Amino acid sequence: MDDLDGRLSALIAEVRQHPAPSKKWRTAMNKLLLQIQQLPGLKKSSHPNYPEALNRTFEWVSRDIAKFELRQSSVSKSLVNWINGTLRRRIQDLYSPDKKAPISLDAPIAADIGETTRLELLPDFTLSGLDGMIESVQKETTLRIAIQLELYIEQDPEGKLKNSYPRSYPECNCQFLSKRRVLKDPPDKFKDLAKELNVKYTTLNSHWDRKCEPSLQEIARTLGYKQEPQP
Numbered sequence: 261m262d263d264l265d266g267r268l269s270a271l272i273a274e275v276r277q278h279p280a281p282s283k284k285w286r287t288a289m290n291k292l293l294l295q296i297q298q299l300p301g302l303k304k305s306s307h308p309n310y311p312e313a314l315n316r317t318f319e320w321v322s323r324d325i326a327k328f329e330l331r332q333s334s335v336s337k338s339l340v341n342w343i344n345g346t347l348r349r350r351i352q353d354l355y356s357p358d359k360k361a362p363i364s365l366d367a368p369i370a371a372d373i374g375e376t377t378r379l380e381l382l383p384d385f386t387l388s389g390l391d392g393m394i395e396s397v398q399k400e401t402t403l404r405i406a407i408q409l410e411l412y413i414e415q416d417p418e419g420k421l422k423n424s425y426p427r428s429y430p431e432c433n434c435q436f437l438s439k440r441r442v443l444k445d446p447p448d449k450f451k452d453l454a455k456e457l458n459v460k461y462t463t464l465n466s467h468w469d470r471k472c473e474p475s476l477q478e479i480a481r482t483l484g485y486k487q488e489p490q491p
Contacts, residue, residue, distance in 0.1 A: 265335035271295060272335075275325055287445070292325070293318055294410060301340040305351045311484075313350035320346050409480055413438045424475060426467045429459050434472035441468070442476065 271292040278285035296302070296318075305313065321343060332338040413435065416422050421435035440448040450468070454461040 268292075268295060268335045268339060272325065272328065280322070289322055289325070293321065296321070296339070296343065297411065299336055299340050301337070301344070303344045303347045303351065305354070307351065307354045309354050310351065313347060313354055316350045317343060317347040409476070409483060410443060412479055412483075413443060413476075420475060420479075421472070424467075424471050426459070426463050429457070429463070432457055432459055432464055432467060434467075434475055437464075437468055437472050438476060441472075 271288065274288040275285060275292055278288060280289075304310070307313070328339065328342055330338050331341070413421065416435045421438060422433045425431070425433040437453070440453060441450075450465050451461055454464045457464070
């Protein structure tokens with residue numbers, strides 16, 4: 261078993277250990293879906309509403325992961341084949357005129373745990389410390405954005421976060437702070453981070469407010485997040 265198969269097996273086992281939709285289940289499912297997002301062979305589509313098909317497929321994975329069975333020697337290939345079966349149908353739905361009605365996450369649906377809603381079955385993608393913006397993203401059914409934002413923070417492909425830091429304090433960069441303030445649950449306190457990095461609390465807090473948080477909001481918007489207008 262290679263490293264990828266080992267990680268997937270461990271994540272699937274972790275999800276199955278906890279009842280849905282407990283906090284531990286949501287955290288484990290979040291990790292699994294992040295890994296699935298990066299799997300080679302996951303079916304793609306050029307349809308502009310492909311993210312909707314992907315979101316609905318992830319919703320199904322969240323409900324039915326307990327039914328997944330290994331049918332090949334490779335866990336990753338077996339998982340991709342299992343997911344693609346449903347993802348292919350969700351993509352086909354995009355081209356069916358009678359199936360273009362919006363999906364409500366608040367509509368009641370039947371599940372093994374009784375009547376619930378799609379929103380309650382989704383993993384918890386609230387990333388602490390960003391003033392509720394990510395929670396709002398989740399409630400607007402943009403699971404894809406939450407996943408991609410977390411991946412962006414982890415990978416920082418353009419170096420935008422890592423290269424943003426207070427003068428003379430490169431270790432206090434926005435990528436490091438985002439990992440500790442946004443991705444970590446519970447988030448680290450600024451006073452503890454300031455002590456760890458040997459930097460003034462005001463310097464750290466000011467840089468977060470003026471540079472890091474606005475950068476994360478800008479990244480979320482480029483991924484498709486739309487903030488609702490104030491009344």
